Amino acid sequence: MEPTVRTHPTRRLPTALVLTAALLATGCSEQSDDGREPAATESSGTPHGYVEGAREAAEEQSRLILGDPGTGASRVLDLVTGKVHESAPVTGADGLSTDGRFGFFHTDRGTHVVDGGAWTVDHGDHVHYYRAAIRHVGDLPGGRGAEIRSDAAVTAATDPEGRTTLYDRTALEKGEVGPARTLDGVHAGAVVPYEEHLVALAGDDESAEVAVYDRSGRRVASPAAACERPAGDAVTRRGVVLGCADGALLVSAEDGTFTAERIPYGQDVPEKERATAFRHRAGSDTLTAPAGERAVWVLDVTDRDWTRVRTTGPVLAANTAGEGSPLLVLESDGALHGYDIATGRHTARTEPLLSKTAKTPAGAAAPVVEVDRSRAYVNDRTGKRVYEIDYNDALRVARSFDLDIAPGLMAETGR
Template sequence: MFVGRNVTARSSAALVAVALLTTSCAGQDGNASTPKAAASPSTPHGYVEGAQERAEQQSRLVLNDPETGDSRVLDLITGKAHEVPRTTGTTHLTTDGRFAYFHTAGGTRVLDSGAWMVDHGDHVHYYRATVRGVGRLPAGADARIRSDAGVAVVTDGDGRATIYRRAALEKGRIGSPRPLPGTLAGAVVPYAEHLLGLTEDGKLAVYDREGKRVASPDARCEDPKGDAVTRRGAVLGCADGALLVREDDGTFTAEKIPYDSDVPEKERATDFHHRPGSDTLTAPSGDRAAWVLDVTERTWKRVRTSAPVISVNTAGEGSVLIVLEADGSLHGYDIATGKQVTRTKPLITGALDAGTDGNAAPIVEVDRSRAYLNDPKGKRVHEIDYNDNLRVARTFDLDIAPSLMVETGR
């Protein structure tokens, strides 16, 4: 049973969203991630059949206990936890902002969390709908899933990629797959209505959404690990830094953002975390450090920590680097100076292991106003106000161990 404590309204986010919703977006509906009814005098702008449009972000947390299979969707607006079908043996839980993907050895279960946003650049639409199961993708635990408004692309461990239409997922079904020719290194990343892939020898290739190769920018990325899409372009993690891919009027270019010096393999950035919409990426770096990649400035900064890093994230420019360390506390570091500026009391129950594979360890998720930290053994999730010295704003007690967590609605 859920119990909420220290309830704090997300009023600032709501005010921002209301202001955004008053801005016209005529002619931009084609960018929405969900089909809309035909425009008419009786159809409000932004209308989505079966969903309610709201003035503020409709954040939800999808939670899973891999051992028991128990799963919940925690609505951060109402504070209620909703039971959803069990999924046992989940090795990774990932999301594209709406759909949650439960990766298991026997396939990947897809859950529509019923919360999402449509970003038109100058304003945003927020939607909420009923949580529902979509089906199972024939993709194992090592599959990497990336998506945009039009497609979801599944890249398996052997480098074979398959394209699925997002419209089918939104209607509650998997749909017909379309294979991408050949094998690729790393995940295939949808970007600017195209697909970015790396050939087995590390060369960048651009495909259209039908799988046809349409461009081959002169760029390489050796041993690709980690990726993210930002407003400044798509970022691919490479052995010597990052490759930033940008699109301008149909032309794709690539620029390397190298590390300042030779970085040992164990200290590379291989798994990026950031607030959606932010151009500041974070990643663990070895035992006691974290990377901050400023995509706008094209710079890397390595911040040393006081204890081994379990998880790291940031809201972006002007915000602290949030690090969950092995002592169970959240530590806030000034990104510019690298100095620790704040620290919480221990928030995690039991010992933490910085060497845990996948995302089975507690994780820090960040949105436009709050951060979230799951405590599996304590069967709870903490909501953190990162603008107020990492203050615990709310604590949600749960009836399951939330070992895996992702946030949707962002």
């Protein structure tokens, strides 16, 4: 399926970058229109990092998984080739999350798993990028509202009552759900796989304590840290961040020993202005979260520092690439705004990206801002379009993709 891709004015690129882009496009052009990848040839050998059924690439292979909550239609937009792949419908989905490879559509029947066919393996001193076939894996049983968290070995699904089911992620990679087992007890918020363990909050929605389990479910550590009214979590290179009433807890591991460090706001924050849902670029240690109607929290995990950035209008979504990049805020005027995090200064603004009629229906998912190493993506549900933004070039609209579905749900894979 070929979308209408609108390329917007750009600055001239250095010759080396143009040649690199051409080589990448050539290497990826062998993928078939249905998202299948050709098998490796004998001449390619078995290089370091080889994954059966996948092709290794020189650069990140970003794809967007898209869903239309109204019709149930789903698509996968390959951001390298610009092609849109039609995938099986997922009816009743009102939410979509990802672990960097799999998309998790949340429905009242459970969680439907789609393999986006693009992922990154970070070995610390080097990184591997892969692309493979796009396919529907199956359903994780349960009702609506499950929190899904993964690492390379396990996927943890925590239901709204705090019960957690563990799935073998290698089975998902083979295209099947596989056997499952239930973690004992109930927990507040999501159970997060981290450093070959499971990080959880044992308690209820008012007060909980950090608990660390091994993969068999045995409690192996209890860092002395409590979290009042827990909400929100994120995995960073520095550890697992857990949102609490007074700020956040950072749970980290060194030489097998787990510790929990408090990162307070440093001020009294009204309940409606607390950070309760984090977004960030994969691999970044800078987190964002709404801070009430007209502000955004930025948490620098490295410096253990919170910054509250005031916005010009009501916030619909926010994100940042971190590491000196601007804070990106999609506001109620339909435009994407850029802010300098250190000073709070408003630095850039796009023309309105969301259609004027793009009022999110009650209970429907709000638009999102997805961020990778060089671009940001904004989904326009009513306009049936996705925008690609160069956030390092004054928020220039680099490309826009016209679609045949209303992409009310969007998540980026390949990271």
